[in-house]
Structure formats: C-alpha cells, structure tokens
Amino acid sequence: MGVDQLGEQAAARWDQPDAGIWEYRGREAVHTHSSLLCWAACDRLALIAGRLGLQTKYQQWRTRADKIRAAILEQAWSDKRKAFVATFGGEALDASLLLMPNLGLIDAKDPRFAATVERMEQELLHDGHYIYRYVEPDDFGRPANAFTVCTFWYAEAIAMQGRVEEARELFEHLLSRRNSLGLLAEDLDTKTGELWGNFPQTYSMVGLIHTAARLSRSWKGAF
Numbered sequence: 001m002g003v004d005q006l007g008e009q010a011a012a013r014w015d016q017p018d019a020g021i022w023e024y025r026g027r028e029a030v031h032t033h034s035s036l037l038c039w040a041a042c043d044r045l046a047l048i049a050g051r052l053g054l055q056t057k058y059q060q061w062r063t064r065a066d067k068i069r070a071a072i073l074e075q076a077w078s079d080k081r082k083a084f085v086a087t088f089g090g091e092a093l094d095a096s097l098l099l100m101p102n103l104g105l106i107d108a109k110d111p112r113f114a115a116t117v118e119r120m121e122q123e124l125l126h127d128g129h130y131i132y133r134y135v136e137p138d139d140f141g142r143p144a145n146a147f148t149v150c151t152f153w154y155a156e157a158i159a160m161q162g163r164v165e166e167a168r169e170l171f172e173h174l175l176s177r178r179n180s181l182g183l184l185a186e187d188l189d190t191k192t193g194e195l196w197g198n199f200p201q202t203y204s205m206v207g208l209i210h211t212a213a214r215l216s217r218s219w220k221g222a223f
Contacts, residue, residue: 003045004045007061007064010038011038011041011042011064013038014034014038016030017030020034020087020094021096022094022133025138025139029086029088029090030088031086031087032076032084032086032096033097035068035072035088036072036096036103037103038068039068039069039072039105040103042061042064042065042068043061043062043069043104045065049061050062075088075089076088077112078091081093082119083112083118084097084112084113092136093116093123093135094133094134095120095124095132095134095154096150097116097120098120098131098156100116102153102157102160108160109162114161124150126146126190127190129151129174129190130146130190132147132150133146133147145197146187147187148185148207149206151174152207152210152211154170155167155170155174155211155215156211158170159215160214167214167215171211171215174208177195179195183199183200184201185199186201186203
C-alpha cells in the first residue's frame with residue numbers, strides 16, 4: 001500500500017468511532033488522538049506534495065488536513081471543562097492530548113492547550129512526577145499506575161511552553177527510575193516508582209529519546 005492510499009484511509013476514517021490509542025474493550029468513540037493522527041497523515045502528505053512541486057496533490061491534501069484540523073479544534077474542545085478532551089463531545093481527559101503541539105496541530109503556548117495542560121496537572125499528575133494516561137475506570141477498574149511514556153509527553157509539552165527547568169527536573173527523575181541496564185517498563189508505581197507492566201517497553205524508551213532531544217542544547221549554543 002502506497003502513502004497516498006494510507007492517506008486516503010486517514011481522510012475517510014478520521015471521524016469514525018474506534019477503541020483509541022489505549023485499546024478500550026467493549027466501547028468506541030471518536031477519539032481525539034485518532035483524529036489527530038489522521039490529520040497528521042494528510043498534513044504530511046501535503047508537505048511532501050508541496051516539496052515535490054505537485055500542486056494538485058498539495059491542494060488536495062491541504063484541504064483535507066485543514067478540514068480535519070478545524071473539526072478537532074471545535075469538537076475536541078469542551079467549554080465545560082475548559083480543555084481539550086479525549087473524545088469528540090466528551091468530558092474526560094487523556095494524556096495523548098499532550099501530543100497535539102508535538103505533531104504540529106496547535107502551538108504549545110496557545111491558551112487552549114495551556115488550559116488543557118493545567119487541567120491535566122490538576123487531574124492526571126500525581127506527586128508532581130507521574131502522569132496517568134487517564135483516571136476514569138476501564139475494564140480493569142481505576143488505573144493504579146502511571147503510563148511511563150505519558151510523563152515524557154508531559155515533560156516535552158511543558159518544555160515547549162518554556163518551562164524548561166521543570167521539564168528537565170522531571171526528565172531526570174524519570175531517568176532515576178530506570179533499572180541497572182538503563183531500561184524502563186510500561187508503567188510506574190506512583191508511590192514507590194517501582195517498574196510495572198510490560199518490560200522492557202519500547203514506547204517508554206522512545207519517550208526518553210524524544211524528551212532528551214527536546215531538552216538538548218542546540219548546536220548553535222554549544223560553541
């Protein structure tokens with residue numbers, strides 16, 4: 001399957017209910033994160049077409065991407081919660097929303113995203129060090145441990161907002177949770193910092209790499 005065909009799937013499915021990034025069992029909704037990734041697919045295809053000078057394809061993908069972006073900003077925003085939420089028309093928070101500026105949908109300093117981060121700090125952040133992926137009960141009950149990569153997403157998000165020293169302190173704390181081989185698990189116990197879940201977890205290590213890159217000094221500042 002070529003990239004255009006993948007883009008066609010994204011353009012056709014961005015507003016369809018699914019189980020979301022966390023693979024909920026027995027329930028579906030239009031998840032903001034799923035729509036976000038469909039937008040990213042169309043947006044990147046527009047950028048590729050533009051770079052290649054394919055104006056017709058550029059306009060096709062840009063129109064689709066802009067349509068999806070507008071829908072996300074409208075339907076994933078909750079006036080009641082004063083934050084972006086996990087599902088269109090819903091009210092629950094979801095740590096995957098932290099990826100919105102990382103993927104380029106919205107500026108990290110946009111007041112709507114800043115309000116979302118503030119709300120997450122009130123509801124998903126535990127002990128200043130760990131972000132739950134969500135706090136609503138799922139098939140196994142109320143989540144007891146924090147999903148490791150979500151805290152890396154949070155560190156990146158606040159770094160992009162200019163809170164670099166806070167992000168660096170959080171990053172160093174997460175590094176202290178690694179085992180003797182420098183590896184991280186899927187989850188962290190929010191009371192003890194003990195590693196839980198799948199181990200080692202690639203997702204957690206990718207989060208570490210991305211956050212390290214975000215917090216690294218630029219080459220311009222190294223000389």
